[in-house]
Amino acid sequence: MTSNKKRIRLSEIIGPAFYETHKLIDMGVIDEAVEAGGRASLKSSYVGTELVLQLLKHPDCHALVTRQVGDTMRDSVYAQILWAIDKLGLTTKFKCTQSPLQCTYTPTGQRILFRGLDDPQKIKSIKLPFGYIGILWFEEADQIKGGEDAVRNVQQSALRGGEFGLTFISFNPPAASRNWANRYAREERKGKRVHHSTYLQAPAAWLGPKFLAQAEYIKETQPTKYRHEYLGEVVGSGTQVFENLRLEPISQKTIRNFDTIENGVDWGWYPDPWAFNRCHYDAAHKTLYIFDELTRLRTSNEETAKLVQQRIESWESVTADSAEMKSCADYRAAGLPCRAAQKGPGSVRESMKWLQGLAAIIIDPVRCPATAAEFSEYEYERDPRTGEVLPGYPDVNNHHIDAVRYAVEGVWRRRGS
Numbered sequence: 478m479t480s481n482k483k484r485i486r487l488s489e490i491i492g493p494a495f496y497e498t499h500k501l502i503d504m505g506v507i508d509e510a511v512e513a514g515g516r517a518s519l520k521s522s523y524v525g526t527e528l529v530l531q532l533l534k535h536p537d538c539h540a541l542v543t544r545q546v547g548d549t550m551r552d553s554v555y556a557q558i559l560w561a562i563d564k565l566g567l568t569t570k571f572k573c574t575q576s577p578l579q580c581t582y583t584p585t586g587q588r589i590l591f592r593g594l595d596d597p598q599k600i601k602s603i604k605l606p607f608g609y610i611g612i613l614w615f616e617e618a619d620q621i622k623g624g625e626d627a628v629r630n631v632q633q634s635a636l637r638g639g640e641f642g643l644t645f646i647s648f649n650p651p652a653a654s655r656n657w658a659n660r661y662a663r664e665e666r667k668g669k670r671v672h673h674s675t676y677l678q679a680p681a682a683w684l685g686p687k688f689l690a691q692a693e694y695i696k697e698t699q700p701t702k703y704r705h706e707y708l709g710e711v712v713g714s715g716t717q718v719f720e721n722l723r724l725e726p727i728s729q730k731t732i733r734n735f736d737t738i739e740n741g742v743d744w745g746w747y748p749d750p751w752a753f754n755r756c757h758y759d760a761a762h763k764t765l766y767i768f769d770e771l772t773r774l775r776t777s778n779e780e781t782a783k784l785v786q787q788r789i790e791s792w793e794s795v796t797a798d799s800a801e802m803k804s805c806a807d808y809r810a811a812g813l814p815c816r817a818a819q820k821g822p823g824s825v826r827e828s829m830k831w832l833q834g835l836a837a838i839i840i841d842p843v844r845c846p847a848t849a850a851e852f853s854e855y856e857y858e859r860d861p862r863t864g865e866v867l868p869g870y871p872d873v874n875n876h877h878i879d880a881v882r883y884a885v886e887g888v889w890r891r892r893g894s
Contacts, residue, residue: 514674515709538611547593609639624657741884782811
C-alpha cells in the first residue's frame with residue numbers, strides 16, 4: 478500500500494465499523510458513501526483515510542473536500558487529511574500547504590483541494606494541471622445550505638471527465654428528522670451506501686477511558702442527549718408526533734406470517750397525492766407494521782383501483798376517506814371491497830392518540846419511503862410568536878398518515894383509544 482518498509486495495516490487506522498464500506502468501494506460496487514453517526518464514531522477518520530487510499534489507486538484523478546464555511550476547514554477536514562497521511566506512512570510523499578489549502582502527492586502531482594461552499598465561485602474556478610476531480614467529500618453535510626441541490630451542483634461542476642467517481646457525505650444526524658441530510662439518508666439507490674456508526678463500534682483503546690466515562694455519565698443523566706450526540710439518533714426537536722416510530726426492514730417472510738392485513742386509501746389528485754398503505758396490527762405486542770405503499774398524482778380512480786387490485790389478496794378489504802363517497806363507489810364498481818371511513822367528531826384525535834400509544838410503529842423505509850418520510854417528519858406546530866407548541870395535529874404532509882388511520886379504523890374503534 479505504501480513504499481515504507483513497515484507495512485501499514487488498515488485495521489490499525491480504520492475502525493471495524495467501516496470494513497464493509499471499504500470493501501465495497503474497493504470492489505467498485507458503490508460510488509457514494511453516506512456516513513452518518515454519533516460523536517467519536519470514527520467516520521471522519523475513516524473517510525479521510527479512504528480518500529487518500531483511493532487517490533493513490535487512481536493516479537489520474539484529484540480530490541475535493543468541502544464544508545459549508547471555508548474558514549472552518551484548516552482545523553477540521555484539512556487536519557483530518559494530514560492525520561490520515563501520517564498514519565498511512567506517506568508524510569514524505571505529500572506536500573501540504575495552508576496557502577493555498579491543499580495537499581499534493583508529489584510522485585504524481587495529484588492534489589487534494591479544500592473549498593468552502595460559502596463561495597461557489599471558488600469551486601467553479603478550479604484549474605487542474607492534469608486529469609479530473611474524481612473524489613468528493615462533503616463533511617458536516619447537514620450544515621450545507623441548499624441541501625441536496627447544493628451537493629448536486631458541486632457534483633455537476635466538479636465531477637467531469639474520467640472513469641472514476643466517488644462521493645463521501647458525512648454528518649452527525651441533526652435532531653430534526655426533516656433536515657435534508659436525515660431525509661437523504663433514508664433514500665436508497667443503486668451504488669449508494671448509507672451507513673450508521675457509533676462510538677460503541679470503535680476500539681475502546683482508541684477513545685480512551687475519559688471519553689468513555691463521560692459518555693456513560695451523559696447516558697445516565699441525560700438519556701435523550703446521549704441518544705442524539707453519542708448514538709447519532711434522530712431524536713426530534715421536541716415536537717415530533719410519533720415518538721414510537723421505528724424505520725427498519727420488514728422481510729417477506731414476516732409479511733407472509735401476517736394473519737390480518739388492513740388497507741387504507743386517502744384520496745388525492747394534485748397537488749395533494751393519492752395515497753395507499755397496507756398494514757398489519759400485532760395486538761399481542763401493540764405493534765403496527767406498515768409494509769407497502771403507493772403514491773400517485775393526477776391518476777384516475779379507475780387506474781388506482783387497478784393498482785390496488787394488483788396489490789391485495791382477494792380476501793382483503795380497503796377503508797378509504799369518506800370525504801369522497803363517489804370515489805368509494807368507483808372502487809366498489811371496479812370490484813374492490815371498499816368501505817368509507819367513519820370519520821365523525823374527534824376521529825382524528827382518537828385515531829392519532831391510538832397510533833401514538835402503540836409500543837411501536839414499524840415502517841419499512843425501502844418498501845414505503847413516502848410513508849417513512851411523513852411519519853418521521855410529522856411534528857406539532859409552534860406559535861411563531863411565543864414558540865409554544867400548539868394543540869391539535871397539523872393537516873399538512875400527512876396523506877399516508879391518513880391512509881394508515883383509515884386502514885386501522887376498525888382496530889382502534891373496537892379497542893378504544
